[in-house]
Amino acid sequence: MGFSADWLFLPFQRQNSIKMADYSKDEIKRIEEKWRKEWEKRQVYKVENQSDKPKYYALDMFPYPSGAGLHVGHPLGYIASDIVARYKRLKGFNVLHPMGFDAFGLPAEQYAIEHGIHPAVSTEQNIRNFRRQLDKIGFSYDWSREVRTCDPKYYKWTQWIFLQLFDSWYNRKKQKAERIADLVKIFETEGNSAHPFPNGKYTLPSGKTVFTPGDWKSFDEKLRQDIFMQYRLAYLAYTDVNWCEALGTVLANDEVINGVSYRGGFPVVKRQMRQWSLRITEYAERLLQGLDEIDFSDSMKEIQRNWIGKSVGAKINFNLVAERAKDLSLTVFTTRPDTIFGVDFMVLAPEHELVKSIVSEAQQKEVDDYLKYVESRSEVERMAEVKKITGAFTGAFAVNPFNGRQIPVWISEYVLAGYGTGAIMGVPCGDERDHKFAKHFKLPITNIIGSHYNGEEANPTKDAILENSEFLNGIVMSEAIDIVVKKVEQLGIGQRQVNYKMRDAGWSRQRYWGEPFPVVYREMMPYAMSEKDLPLELPPSDNFKPSGTGEGPLANLSDWIHINDREKRDSNTMPTHAGAAWYFLRFTDPHNDKEFAGRKALDYWNQVDVYIGGSEHAVAHLLYSRLWVKVLYDLGYLNFQEPFKKLINQGKITGDSRFVYRIRGTHKFVSAGLKKQYETDELHVDVNIVNGLELDTEAFKKWKPDFAKAEFILEDGKYICGAAIEKMSKSYFNVVNPDDIIESYGADTLRMYEMFLGPLEASKPWNTNGIDGVFKFLRKFWNLFHDANGNVSISDEAASKEELKALHKTIRKVEQDIENFSFNTSVSEFMICVNELGSLKCHKRSVLEPLTIALAPYAPHIAEELWEKLGHKETILKASFPAYNEAYLKENSFEYPISINGKVRAKMEFALDMPKEDIEKLVVASEMVQKWTEGKPPKKVIIVPGKIVNVVL
RNA sequence: GCCUCGUUGGUGAAACGGCAAACACAACAGACUUAGAAUCUGGGAACUGGGGGUUCGAAUCCCUCACGAGGCACCA
DSSP, rough: TTTTTHHHHHHHHHHHOSSOOSSSSHHHHHHHHHHHHHHHHHHHTTTOOSSSSSSEEEEEEOOOTTOOOOOOTTTHHHHHHHHHHHHHHTOEEEEOOOOOOOSSSSSHHHHHOOOOOOOOHHHHHHHHHHHHHHOOOOOOOOOOGGGBTHHHHHHHHHHHHHHOOOOOOOEETEEEEEEHHHHHHHHHHHHTTTOOOSSTTOOOTOOOOOHHHHHHHOHHHHHHHHHHHHHBSSEEEEEEEEEETTTTTOGGGGEETTEEEETOOOEEEEEEEEEEEGGGGHHHHHHHHHHHGGGHHHHHHHHHHHOOOEEEEEEEEEEEEEESOOOOOOEEEEEEEGGGGGGGGEEEEOOOTTHHOOTTTTTTHHHHHHHHHHHSHHHHHHHHTTTTTEEEEEEEEEEEETTTTTTEEEETTTTTTTTOOOOOOEEETTTTHHHHHHHHHTOOOOOGGGOOOOOOSOOOOOSSSSOGGGGGGTTTTHHHHHHHHHHHHHHSEEEEEESOOOHHHHHHOOSSOOOOOEEEEEEEEEEOGGGOOOOOOOOOOSSSOOOOSSGGGGGGOOOHHHHHHSSEEEOOOHHHHHHSSSSSHHHSSTOOSSSSSSSHHHHHOOSSSEEEOOOOGGTTHHHHHHHHHHHHHHSOOOSSSSSBBBEEOOOOOEEEEEEEEETSSSSSEEOGGGGGGGGEEEEEEEEEGTTTTTTTHHHHHHHHHGGTTOOEEEEEOOOOOOOEEOOGGGGOOOOOOHHHHHHOOHHHHHHHHHHHHHHHHHHEEEEGGGGHHHHHHHHHHHHTTTTTSBBOBBBOOOOOOHHHHHHHHHHHHHHHHHTTTTTHHHHHHHHHHHHHHHHHTTHHHHHHHHHHHHHHTTSSSHHHHHHHHHHHHSGGGGSSSOOOOOHHHSSSSSEEEEEEETTTEEEEEEEESHHHHHHHHHHHHHHHHHHHHHSSSEEEEEEEEETEEEEEE
């Protein structure tokens, strides 16, 4: 790591010359390389699918192998899961702990476009680099199970699962996926009356939405295929997609942030395209319910709940009075049917199909102008100006079914066409948006909640007692909801309704580097390829530029696309989510070429027991994985419905950037404390040439040719840098590479230091400063096994009471900590133990042996080396985690803090088995307490055995 | 605007409602030394973000405000 490392190594070199086998840089390197080779040779991490032991599945979110390689933030979660995996092995579990690569994806393709290197080539290079970096850290992965999503042997089964979705529909009656063949049977015997089209807007050529078995018989092949398409879980449809012109591709909803693309921040517009989608909306309720049975953090569940966006309410029909049309009715969706008498206007989305037919002559121009305005507005503008109130009156009126009141019908872009029915009832006294709308257009406001409404702003309460609400008067709103829904259902003018914000997932990408869709088009309709023809391999190509017409780069390969005169392939590929949606299943049986994974293996390994990864995958990856597992479960391929039993989100490790201040227009750099005296520009400087805050000015001059002539204005003889916490990124020069840390301190120190930084789930800035403490600890641990000359020195003497207590306290704590994923406190506990054993001068086998096993999950290399020095031939991985013995921890007495009114004033020692009454007597009689009570008896004495005594005066 | 999670010495952080700050880093002092950035020894450092409540007792539970991080954002 450049300059600062030089002085760091000094101590090692010096000691090396004195001692034989000190825990020095060279020795560490030797040990770590030796054992990595040895483990590899002995295949110690290879896991079998058959075992008498209970299973444990510890998984990391597999990485996308980017060209930048790993920085110290990446391995944080991997280290944690590796500790768990190693611990569980020692605890007698058969542990599956695999790793692979999420190797399809956009960056490799962008890189290919920019640098002319084929994604397959750059991906392979990147994987090799990642693997090299990962291997150095000493993970216990079973690499024989590695999967890569871009490998045809793997994506064969991604395509196969896609075809299962294509060949399935969601039976709402049974709340599960079934085969299209089962749907055909239903159509043949009863038509579709019991299973209406999932998309309410679809109509048959006849204009109807329901057909009989007779109708079905009369339908031709094309219409039948079209009908299937309405039900399939993977389906093609013309949908509004997020089209990104700059990227030349369609993006999923979760890839669009505030109207711009997640990658690159390019504008995104809505565009109609024939796209593959997954009917995830059918699973909205199950995805929501499933959250209750899995162990995810509250915030993670909250994000998913938000995304699914369930709301319960009612659809209500209102008859319309319009100049040019009769017998029309309008359906609105509301979560607050109880406010039905507070409705003062209706609002339709500008795109609502009724708009054309209900506009009055007088309002025609105003409405046309408004529609033009809405059309002219981009998605970005619309999002940016959500507060802007716009709208137009249609000239039509709706009739309140309960009191016959006629209420004006407006259009406005604040009502979204895509949600609910695209129409709402405006209740200004109870809804802020409606209220603003009413105020803006000076519409009258009916108050149905009395003093709960102040005339200034809406009050969305459910606790108010209704007024001006006829048969609802005097009823609390929350209770009125049900009453109105029942009434609406009785009158046949509406029904209970549940809506979800979540949309079906767009599954087509206009990209090259992804899985081709395993379908063949005949007359525009896709047909599944047969399983024996899978995988449909991605054809070699050097032309990755998107066509820009909405077709993917594969469209450039005419021979591949056009199979023959009548058959065509899809030019799109699947999103990266596809390969990642099931890789955890493949790990159970990664080389199976008959099935996506064998049933026995799937049943044995079952759910992932602990899944560790970043919270940024909360929505996409985790929801799609959960969906695919539920579909495979429904189709009978799995016996579990949730892929991940427990999820832990490791915190982000942020960079700790350093700045120098250049006086404008000069080569002079001024120290941070003096920069106010000059006009300066702030420049990032490589953190690796800064020690703490002090810049190494010589290294700085060599860093970049521009700075060779730099001059410095120092304070106290030092150049002090500015600092800021930022994302770890090459462009900020704040990246710390684990390779460099390993080079200086070894992998064991890196592993333990990453854990020591703080709770796994907390985000924290990387600061290498504290690493010395962890390193010193490992050296002290090493020294317990050696004498002053560096020779192995282990005694077979019996351990003392104190030594046993130190050991067993640590075993207990470490065990509890790993079970609670609290790794930082384990490291502390190891330090305490080693400090104690050090001062006890303990070199005893009976203490060191169990301690070495307990440490092995954290620092596997040093543990293995010392294990060997203890005389073991078999690897420490096969050892058993030591059991702690409560007997060694038992104390006979306890020094009680004696508090007066909650404030500690003294300490007194009592036997732990002393009855409370005796303690009380002794405490009250004590001189100290007597001084406070001045002889009077205390009001109360609280004694918590083994904890505290509190005297209340 | 709404939701979730946070806020403890100079720093990273510990602490089943029971002695606040364990364990480290940094700084400081001392020892060994030609020398110290190493090594060893040693004490310092804090009204647990503010206010209120529950309790014999609150960092911990409840309310409220401030600040920070993340998510959602016209979803009726």
